[in-house]
Every structure is written in structure tokens, then in C-alpha cells.
Amino acid sequence: MAPAVNPLVAAVEAPPIAEAWSWVEGVTFPADRPLIDVAQALPGYAPAASLVDHLAEVVRTPGIGGYTAIAGLPDLRAAYAGHLASSYGGDITAGDVLISAGCNQAYYLTMTTLARAGDSVILPSPWYFNHKMTLDMLGIEARPLICRAEHGLVPDVAEAEALIDHSTRAIVLVTPNNPTGAIYPPATIAAFADLARRHGIALVVDETYRDFLPVAGAVPHGLFADTNWRETLVQLTSFSKVYCLAGYRVGAVVAGRALLDEMAKVMDCLAICAPQVGQRAALYGISHLADWREEKRQLMGQRLAAFKGALATRNTGFEIASIGAYFAFLRHPWDGEGSTEVARRLAREHGLLALPGAMFGPGQERHLRFAFANVDAAAMPAIADRLAGATGAARP
Numbered sequence: 001m002a003p004a005v006n007p008l009v010a011a012v013e014a015p016p017i018a019e020a021w022s023w024v025e026g027v028t029f030p031a032d033r034p035l036i037d038v039a040q041a042l043p044g045y046a047p048a049a050s051l052v053d054h055l056a057e058v059v060r061t062p063g064i065g066g067y068t069a070i071a072g073l074p075d076l077r078a079a080y081a082g083h084l085a086s087s088y089g090g091d092i093t094a095g096d097v098l099i100s101a102g103c104n105q106a107y108y109l110t111m112t113t114l115a116r117a118g119d120s121v122i123l124p125s126p127w128y129f130n131h132k133m134t135l136d137m138l139g140i141e142a143r144p145l146i147c148r149a150e151h152g153l154v155p156d157v158a159e160a161e162a163l164i165d166h167s168t169r170a171i172v173l174v175t176p177n178n179p180t181g182a183i184y185p186p187a188t189i190a191a192f193a194d195l196a197r198r199h200g201i202a203l204v205v206d207e208t209y210r211d212f213l214p215v216a217g218a219v220p221h222g223l224f225a226d227t228n229w230r231e232t233l234v235q236l237t238s239f240s241k242v243y244c245l246a247g248y249r250v251g252a253v254v255a256g257r258a259l260l261d262e263m264a265k266v267m268d269c270l271a272i273c274a275p276q277v278g279q280r281a282a283l284y285g286i287s288h289l290a291d292w293r294e295e296k297r298q299l300m301g302q303r304l305a306a307f308k309g310a311l312a313t314r315n316t317g318f319e320i321a322s323i324g325a326y327f328a329f330l331r332h333p334w335d336g337e338g339s340t341e342v343a344r345r346l347a348r349e350h351g352l353l354a355l356p357g358a359m360f361g362p363g364q365e366r367h368l369r370f371a372f373a374n375v376d377a378a379a380m381p382a383i384a385d386r387l388a389g390a391t392g393a394a395r396p
């Protein structure tokens with residue numbers, strides 16, 4: 001008999017991306033009409049050639065297979081703190097940085113350190129599924145903060161305040177957002193920071209997509225300029241998208257020293273440290289790839305424009321509810337048909353793998369998420385054609 005499983009883990013949904021791929025298992029797509037994958041958000045281009053060359057040398061460095069300090073390589077922590085201080089303004093030091101094995105781990109570390117089973121965390125809905133799954137398996141209540149279409153899918157501060165009680169430990173924001181692409185106004189983020197400060201809870205901001213903001217040199221918020229930012233802010237970063245390092249597993253938590261000292265205990269048990277090769281890669285990116293980063297930011301802007309343009313020129317019946325950075329959140333035309341049904345049909349019959357809104361929380365059945373950043377601008381007309389050709393329950 002198999003061992004009993006922690007019921008909190010057993011109750012968590014299956015990993016969504018793997019589930020979406022299972023829909024097309026055994027389906028053959030014609031060579032002239034291959035599957036278009038807009039499911040998992042991954043840069044659809046190679047890392048910088050100079051980064052790859054650098055890594056080829058790095059792997060020969062003596063000691064590269066060893067652990068680093070729990071909080072990461074001192075050089076990387078200092079470089080990242082310097083990078084943040086120069087782009088956001090404000091006082092950020094190496095001691096404020098803990099390097100993690102990716103941003104999902106940064107989030108897991110943060111939630112484990114801030115909250116325990118029975119506590120609550122406010123999660124804007126639709127949410128990034130791994131954020132919700134983490135809370136569920138830790139027994140932390142995820143309190144949905146509904147993002148409304150009439151507010152551009154940006155969460156409302158007053159509605160958040162109404163959800164806070166004695167059990168609440170944090171509010172989580174993701175901007176630019178996954179799944180909606182919404183970019184939260186800095187004033188809204190500042191108002192959330194005020195709210196968190198007034199209630200003595202953390203504001204956790206996942207900035208995985210911040211290098212793809214529409215304006216060169218822009219940052220998501222001005223919170224680091226406040227000298228008291230360490231009392232409230234926990235910033236989470238991924239190096240996966242910006243430098244194409246997803247498989248190297250490297251991200252970061254930026255927070256006050258007291259919180260990071262506690263988090264180091266969790267990190268020690270979870271991974272001891274982030275992979276050293278990934279850390280070296282991130283250090284190279286921060287130190288040498290500013291131009292490359294800007295080039296890719298512009299490329300994503302072009303993909304976004306091409307996606308919008310392609311949709312505007314065809315009668316697809318799909319409407320853009322929100323779009324930005326890496327994602328478009330589209331409203332599908334089939335009233336009464338669930339998002340999973342629609343997504344499965346698009347994948348199996350029309351060769352377009354997108355994720356159903358249902359994977360991102362309740363009340364999202366009319367929506368699908370398109371990670372348009374995965375594909376070249378030249379593929380956008382084909383996406384629009386496949387949407388226009390898709391059939392369903394009753395097209396209005």
C-alpha cells in the first residue's frame with residue numbers, strides 16, 4: 001500500500017503546464033501547421049552568446065560544483081543590490097539580498113518565513129497558480145482579492161483592506177502581472193505599501209517580468225526610495241526570463257536583514273544555496289548584458305504590438321481583457337462553455353496551446369491566457385487565423 005500523503009498536498013491541483021501538455025499527447029500536427037505553444041511563459045530565443053561562452057568557462061572553474069553561502073555569492077548579492085539601487089533609487093545593500101533557486105523558490109521561502117498554517121495571505125485573483133498552490137500546501141489561507149475588468153484587472157486597495165484581519169500576514173502583488181499582463185500603476189503599488197505598513201504586514205511584490213515594461217529604464221514602483229522600505233516590502237525576482245536562465249534556477253528575495261536571517265534557515269533546509277552556475281550566470285547578466293536586456297525589452301514590445309495588430313485585423317470573437325509585458329488575457333466568445341474545454345479544443349483541433357482561465361482562479365471561465373512573448377512576431381497572424389477558424393458551442 002502506498003504511504004499516506006499529506007492531505008494538504010493531495011488537495012492541490014496537478015501542475016497546470018504539464019496538464020495542458022497532456023492534452024496534445026498523441027496528437028500529430030501537420031508539418032506545415034505545427035502546434036503554436038503560448039502556454040508556458042518562456043523567452044522563445046537563446047541566451048546571449050557571450051553568456052553561453054562565459055558559462056562554458058565557468059564550469060571549468062575549480063570549486064564551481066560546491067555550495068555557496070546560503071544567501072548566495074557575495075559578488076552577486078552586491079551586484080544585484082547595486083543594480084537595484086541605480087535603477088529604483090534608494091538604499092539597497094548586499095545584506096538585503098538573498099539569492100534563491102528561482103522566483104518560485106523565492107516565493108516559497110517568503111511565505112514559509114512570514115506565515116504558518118492557519119494564517120492568511122491576500123492574493124489578487126486571477127493569480128499565478130504556483131502562488132496559490134504554495135499557500136494551499138502550507139495550510140495558509142489564500143484570500144482572493146478580485147481584480148475587476150472595469151479597473152483594468154488592477155486590484156483595489158480599499159477592497160484589500162476589507163479582507164485584512166488578525167490572521168493576515170501579507171499581500172502579494174505581481175506586476176507586470178501573470179496571467180493578465182496588467183501593469184499596476186506605481187501609485188497603486190504605493191497605496192498597497194501604505195496599507196501593509198498600517199496593518200504591520202508584508203507587501204510581497206513579484207517582479208519576474210519587470211524588465212519587459214513598455215518604457216525603457218522604467219521600474220514598477222518607487223518603494224525603495226522610502227528609507228523605511230524594509231519594514232514592509234519584500235521584492236521577488238526571477239533571472240529566468242530576463243537572461244533566459246530558467247533551467248539554471250536563479251532568482252532573489254530583497255528584504256530587510258531581520259527577515260532574511262530567518263529565511264536563511266528555510267533556505268538551508270530547502271536547497272542550502274542556489275546552484276552556483278546559475279548564480280554566476282546571473283552575475284554575468286547583471287554586469288554585462290544591459291544592452292541585450294534592452295534589445296529584448298524592445299523585442300517583447302514588438303511582439304505585443306504584432307499580437308494586438310493581428311487580432312485587430314481578424315474577426316476572432318476573442319477580446320483582449322488585458323495585455324502587457326509577456327501575457328494577453330483574452331475573453332473567449334463561447335458563453336456557457338468552460339475555459340478548459342475551449343483551451344483543450346484550441347490545442348487539439350487548432351494547434352494552439354494556451355492556458356484556460358480556470359487555472360488562475362475562480363470566476364475566470366470566460367478567459368484564456370496567451371503567453372505571446374514565446375513566439376516570434378511573424379507567428380501572430382497564424383495565431384489570429386487559428387482563433388478566427390476555431391469553432392465552439394455557439395459563436396455570437
Ligand SMILES: Cc1ncc(COP(=O)(O)O)c(C=O)c1O
Nearest residue numbers: 102103104128178208238240251
Ligand atoms: C509571476 C511569476 N513568478 C515566478 C515565476 C517562476 O520564476 P522562476 O523560474 O524564477 O522560478 C514565474 C514563471 O512563470 C512567474 O510567472
